[in-house]
Amino acid sequence: MNGLTLADELVLLAYDDAGTNRLGRPHLDYGLAGAVLLELTLAGRVEVVEGRLAVVDPTPVGHPVLDEALARVGAEGKRRRPKDWVGRLSRQLSDRVLAGLVEAGVLRRESDRVLGLFPRTRYPSSIGGEPAPETEARRRMHAAVVADGPVDARTAALIALSRSVGLDRKLFPDLPKDRVKARLAEITAGDWASAATRKAIEETQAAVLTAITAAVIATT
Structure with a gap:
């Protein structure tokens, strides 16, 4: 698979220029899990059938994070709802996505201590300013919002994800x-897309919102 994934783009949008996560957890974690599911949907690998996620094509897409998720869904003994997979796939997902962006040279990893005591890891741009892929993602989303009519499926999916994690208010x-x-x-x-894709976005967006709400309630 060439180019960045929806998960990559969501991370870039979520992190500020200093390399700090503006969303915090668990918002980003669940959003990234939703991004993985939507990426697999757009690739024609999974669909939502009667409210449950089903693998329709087990062929790997050529990306380690996506292929691992596809294999996990395919190996499951029974079909589960998108909200179940959002919870299952979210664990340590942000670390893997960030590591991939560092390896690709888009971000860099910096570790230090706040007040000399508390460890902190940041992921600023490798070029000192907004990464080009983030600029392109913002351009696509802005163009979609100010225009009228249909939007391409990838941009619509990214907008839906941003909305589900509350990032739209910052964009x-x-x-x-x-x-x-x-x-x-x-x-x-x-x-703007096939019925299967629209259904997947609706279900995934709802699943991310449900997971975030449950996590917030649990912490309060």
Whole structure:
């Protein structure tokens, strides 16, 4: 598989220029799990059938994170709902995605201690400014929000993921809030892709929101 995945793009959007996660956990973890499921859907490997995730093509896509997830779903004895897989796939997923971006030279890993005591790891851009893939992702999303009509499936999926983790509020600060809210709802529910893809996005978005809500309630 060539190019960055939806999970890669979501990480880049979630981390600020200093290399700090603006979303925190568990928001990013669950969002990345949802990104993996949607990537496999867009690749034609999985579908949501009667509310449960099913492998329709077990052929590897050529990306270690995606192929491992595909194999896990395929090896499961029974079909499970997207929300079950969001929880299962989220464990240590952000570390793997970040490691891949470091290996690709998009980010770099920096470790230090706050006040000389508390360990901290950051992932700033390897070029000292916004990485080119992040700039491109922002451009696609901004163009989709200010325009009317259908949106390509990958951009719509990224917008749906950003919305489910609450990142959308940080991505369009210069646009009217009412316009952004209405357009995002239109995009995520629009007739821009196959019925199977739309269904997967709806189910995955709901699964991510459910997982985040449950985690927040548990911590409070």
